[in-house]
Amino acid sequence: MFKRLIGILTFCCSVLFLSSGFCQEWQELNSQHFRVFFSKDKDFLKFAKEVLDKAEKYYSQIAQDLGYPRYSEFWTWEKRVKIYLYSDHNSYLKATGQPEWTKGVADYKNKQIISYVWNEGFLDSLLPHEMAHLIFRDFVGFKGEIPLWLDEGVAQWSESEKRKEYKRIIKRLFEQDLLISLEDMMKLDIRTVKTTDRIYIRSIRMRDGKQGTLLVSGNVLVDTYYLQSVSLVGFLIERFGSDNFAHFCRQLRDGKGLEEALKSVYPTYLRSIQELEDRWRDYLEKL
Ligand SMILES: [Zn+2]
Numbered sequence: 001m002f003k004r005l006i007g008i009l010t011f012c013c014s015v016l017f018l019s020s021g022f023c024q025e026w027q028e029l030n031s032q033h034f035r036v037f038f039s040k041d042k043d044f045l046k047f048a049k050e051v052l053d054k055a056e057k058y059y060s061q062i063a064q065d066l067g068y069p070r071y072s073e074f075w076t077w078e079k080r081v082k083i084y085l086y087s088d089h090n091s092y093l094k095a096t097g098q099p100e101w102t103k104g105v106a107d108y109k110n111k112q113i114i115s116y117v118w119n120e121g122f123l124d125s126l127l128p129h130e131m132a133h134l135i136f137r138d139f140v141g142f143k144g145e146i147p148l149w150l151d152e153g154v155a156q157w158s159e160s161e162k163r164k165e166y167k168r169i170i171k172r173l174f175e176q177d178l179l180i181s182l183e184d185m186m187k188l189d190i191r192t193v194k195t196t197d198r199i200y201i202r203s204i205r206m207r208d209g210k211q212g213t214l215l216v217s218g219n220v221l222v223d224t225y226y227l228q229s230v231s232l233v234g235f236l237i238e239r240f241g242s243d244n245f246a247h248f249c250r251q252l253r254d255g256k257g258l259e260e261a262l263k264s265v266y267p268t269y270l271r272s273i274q275e276l277e278d279r280w281r282d283y284l285e286k287l
Contacts, residue, residue: 024095026084028120033059033075039087042116051083051127058128062135062158065237067246074138075111082112099116106130108137132158136185139246140253147258149185150249152226153233163234167287170231173224174284177212180224181205182232186258190225193218205277211277232269232276235283240266 005111029048034055038048073109075081086092089103096114102159104115104126113130115122132155140146156166157171173179180188184203193200204212216224221233244265251261262270270276 014084024086028081029117033080034083036083036085038085038117039091041087044085044285047117048085050123051085054123054127055081055083055131058131058158059135061160062128062132065158065242066132066135066139066154066249067242067244068139074135079111080108081131084112084114086114086116088116089118104130106133108134125159126267128158128160129155136249140249144253144255145257146252147186148190149225149229149232150252153229153231156226156230157233157237166227166230166234170227171284171287173227174207174281174287177204177206177280178214178224179204179228180214180221182228182273182280183209185225185228186273190222195223199273205281207281231284232280234279239279239283240269 004264025040027040027045027048029038029045029052030034031052035054036052038044038047059075064067086095092098092115093100093103096105103118104113104119106113108249110262111134113127115130133151136151136154157163170179180202181204198218200216200218202214202216204214208211230245233245236248248261248265251264252258256264259272262272264277269279
């Protein structure tokens with residue numbers, strides 16, 4: 001498979017700390033949990049208002065989906081999240097020094113999201129995605145070993161408008177025996193995969209239970225990894241509920257390994273990565 005299978009993913013870039021100073025004059029709009037800064041150059045007021053409005057809506061939706069019902073006081077007053085909107089992609093790149101393929105960045109430590117004024121994709125996709133990264137990180141902290149697939153899965157799951165499409169594509173990959181085995185996925189640091197023409201060899205589980213091998217380009221591997229991530233999170237939340245999911249994340253936060261956390265929260269169904277894969281595949285079968 002050399003062609004890009006999936007055109008719907010948002011690849012974001014998350015950093016612990018962004019040191020670039022923003023030497024720009026800003027206009028500012030505030031709400032209960034957010035401060036939106038936008039460029040003074042042109043009149044971006046309408047867009048900034050829309051951002052503020054959507055951000056508040058996503059805030060409660062994401063916290064509820066992830067099972068954090070008492071989250072409402074987290075981002076008030078001086079803890080409000082800052083959203084910086086540059087006037088275009090170039091100014092954003094120049095100010096942040098981020099790779100050219102990114103459209104926005106979440107800065108965990110300073111609780112800020114930096115992007116630029118673009119309608120298509122920002123409000124429905126990038127904004128909930130980056131907010132979910134920040135909310136999730138607030139919840140799980142930095143000490144526990146949080147697998148990357150869980151972090152990215154949570155962020156993509158919050159892009160609720162895309163859930164249907166994710167399910168449609170993962171079902172197709174499942175039916176064609178193109179999914180990477182979970183064991184392989186757990187070992188893979190997707191950040192080291194450069195999306196070039198290089199071919200990667202991964203192990204897969206076939207629908208008949210046998211092991212197989214998959215030859216894929218870097219692009220397809222990254223797409224598949226991201227899709228499996230969101231599908232696993234969707235499976236855990238839809239099949240076992242948000243409260244159990246929050247409990248599971250709390251176990252990881254408190255230092256438990258993945259299998260240990262699964263075992264303690266889902267003791268009847270998911271006692272190992274193997275069982276997680278088996279039950280997830282049952283779920284895909286019925287999608
Ligand atoms: Zn992300």
